[in-house]
Amino acid sequence: MNYYIGVDVGTTSTKAVLYDDQAHVLTTSKQGYTLYRDPSGMAEQDPEQLVAAVEKVIHNAAAQADLKQGQLLAVSFSSANQSMILLDQDFHPQSRVMTWADTRARKVAAKLKSSAQGKQIYLKTGTPIHPMSPLTKLMWLHETDADKLEQAAYIGDIKSYLFYRLFGVFKVDISIASCTGMMNINSADWDPEALQLAHVQASQLPKIVAGTHQEVGLRHQAQVKMEIPADTPFVYGAFDGALSNLGVGALSQDTVAITIGTSAAVRVVTDHPVIDPQQRLFCYAVDNGLWVIGGPLNNGGDVFQWAVEHLVDASAVKNEGIDAYALANEVIANVPAGSYGLIFNPYLGGERAPLWNANARGSFFGLSQLHTRADMLRAVMEGICMNINSVFKAVRELVGEPKSVTATGGFAQSAVWKQMLADVLNCPVEIPQSFESGCLATVVMAMKSIGQVKDLAIVDKFIGDKETYQPDAAIAAVYQQYQPVFEQVVTLLSPLYGRITDLQQANS
Template sequence: MDYFIGVDVGTTSTKAVLYNKNATVLDQFSEGYSLYRDATGMAEQDPVAIVEAVEKVIHDAAARANLANGKLLAVSFSSANQSVIMLDNNFNPLSRVITWADTRAREVATELKQSPAGQQIYAKTGTPIHPMSPLTKIMWLHKTKPEIVNKTAYFGDIKSYLFYHFFNTFKVDVSIASCTGMMNVNTCDWDEQALGLAKVSRKQLPEIVNGTTQETGLTPTAQANMNIPADTPFIYGAFDGALSNLGVGAIKQNTVAITIGTSAGVRVVTDHPVIDPQQRLFCYAVDKGLWVIGGPLNNGGDVYQWAVEHLVDASAVKNENIDPYTLANQVIAGVPAGAHGLLFHPFLGGERAPLWDANARGSFFGLSQMHTRADMLRAVMEGICMNIATVFQAVRDLVGEPASVTATGGFARAEVWRQMLADVLNCPVNIPNSFESGCLGAITMAMKGLGLIDNYEIITSLIGDISSYQPNQEAVSVYQNYLPLFQQVEGLLTPAYSTIAKLQQQATH
């Protein structure tokens, strides 16, 4: 039997999925690490811990495979995007990995966004001006950590750092490069204006390669740690969101992919770059002739988790000996659409799309004495879905009416979530029964890189069973009245977010 290993390098853990050559999942392995939040807005990782985790899961997956009677055809990578790591002349880390979730470049981003240069950069790179963007992170580092920047020979991301460790070569796939805010989406090369703003030269950045590019010839250390043949092809792959689209078969303009995990995302693949004149959405390159348009949302399952912790009756959980999430879903299913006239804006962690405002905060609107904790729970879930619907509408405005939505993530295990999403979007929702879409997308890129397939159409035959949900027209008509109000209130509150964020900051000092 021959094998593939798909590796997904995430924010708090790395996962490896072992597949046979027909893309059937054989096993999976995971290794966690810390996310450091030592200061307000900080979200950093230890690069050495990530290298060790990646090597361990690949080692464990390879040990599970029977390589005595088969071959490891390739290892291919999915990773979180928009990380920054400063490296010295020998590619040793001068900093921890500053992740996408780090918001300390908030003031730099606000200033740039309001300037003509910010609008020009967005139009050329397709990356919204926001603290998550490596462009604004590097600008912030120049202002706040000049002593480290002055020693920095190279600026990389976690994947280019990993590949340097494996192969002594400094390269980055086009999709990760596209997410930096420094790559021109039309030329797929570093943009001189953006480099000028970041005060970096192209010599300090990795070489941009296609995601199907392969490296062979592992360094002796990496080869020993993973215990796999040194000539095993390693494929660069892409960032996790783009690969989730590939992994669920959402590879045409009429299929939107939605992920609701801790955070959330709405994405559609096109055959040409599409820039949003209102700067609500990103436009990133994925592979030759493929771009992904969409919006990432900070607030997904983590907001629901907050609501369950604070709004579910602890004594009921204990008395009925039931999981609190199962109980919450049962409670929500008993409340009608619209939560008796209660709206919730789910911006507990600031927000990326559609607001791109790190100061955004959550709120209930319409709360009265008649409302119960059950109404509030339902309003939270509906608020998450309505926020997704706002980004979904923006995608629809730019690329046209979708035929369907394919949705994945932890939320997809709950029936009430699935139906609510179909109702709020007023669009059929398909849920693949396989949840490992990022790693499946990665190994599909490996198949293409190795010449085993010509295009990504094969993915539709690899996905397996799908559950479909049609919109309930009674609920649809309720949400079509509530969604414009949700957006109106969002617009009214937006000017106040920076003030409340400052007051909260003062209150915590």
């Protein structure tokens, strides 16, 4: 038996999945690490913790493979995008890793976004102007700590740093590069105007390579820790969002992929760049010749978790011995669509698509003395779905009507939520059976990299059965009345988001 390992480097943990050569999952290993946060918006990782976690999970996964009777054909990577790390001349870290979740550049981003130059940069790079992008992170760092930036010899991301530690090379895959706000989507190279804004030189950044590009020849120290053959090919892969589409077989513009986990996303793959004149959506490379169009949302399952913690009757959970989430789904199912005229805007953590406003805040609209906690719980779930629908509508405007929608993520544990998503979107939603879609996609890229397959579409062979949720016409009609009100409330409140954020920070 031959093997592959897919590695998903995330914000708070790294996971490795061991597959056989038919893409069957054999074992999974996971290692967590700290995400350092503070009220300023900081969200950073320790690069040493992260490298150690990657080495450990690969070791643990490989230990379950019989390498005497088979071969580890490749290790391939998915990672969160839009991270940034400063390195010295010897590639030693001069900072922790600023993650996508770091919002300290929000004022710099807001100023750039409101300018003509900001729109021009977006049109050239496909990256919305937002504090998560390395472009605005670098602009913020130049403004607040210019000496630190000037002392950095190189600027990387977690994947380019990881590959340097493993192989001594400084490269980055095209999908991660295209998420930085500094790669020109037409030339597939670093954009001079964006680099000038960021106060960096192209020579300080990693070399851009294809997602199927591979490295061979592990450094001795890394090889010893992972206990795998030194000549095992390591494939760069792509960022996690792009691989989520690949992992569910959504590789053409007639299939939209939606993910609802802690956060959420709506994405569609095309064979050419598509730029949104209204700057609501991103346009990133998946690999050479493939592009992913869509929008990430900060607010998904984490908002529902907040609602369950604060709105579910704790005494009922304790007395009846029932799971809080099971109880929440039960009471939501007994409230009619529209929650008796209650709308929830789920912006508890700022928002990316479609607002791209780090200051966005949540609100209930229409709350009266007649509403109960059950109504509020349903309104929260509906608000998350309507927010996703706002991005889904923008994708449809730019790319066209999809033939199918595939949805994955933790939300799929709730039958109520799956049906609600179909009703709010007013289209059928397919839910694949459980599998590691991101890690599966990395393995398919590895198969292509080493010549085992010619086309990424082979992933369809490895995807399990799907269940389909059809929209209820009467309920969908209710949500079509509520959706415009949901969006109008956002429009009316948007001018106040910055003010309320300033007041919150002043009193924190």
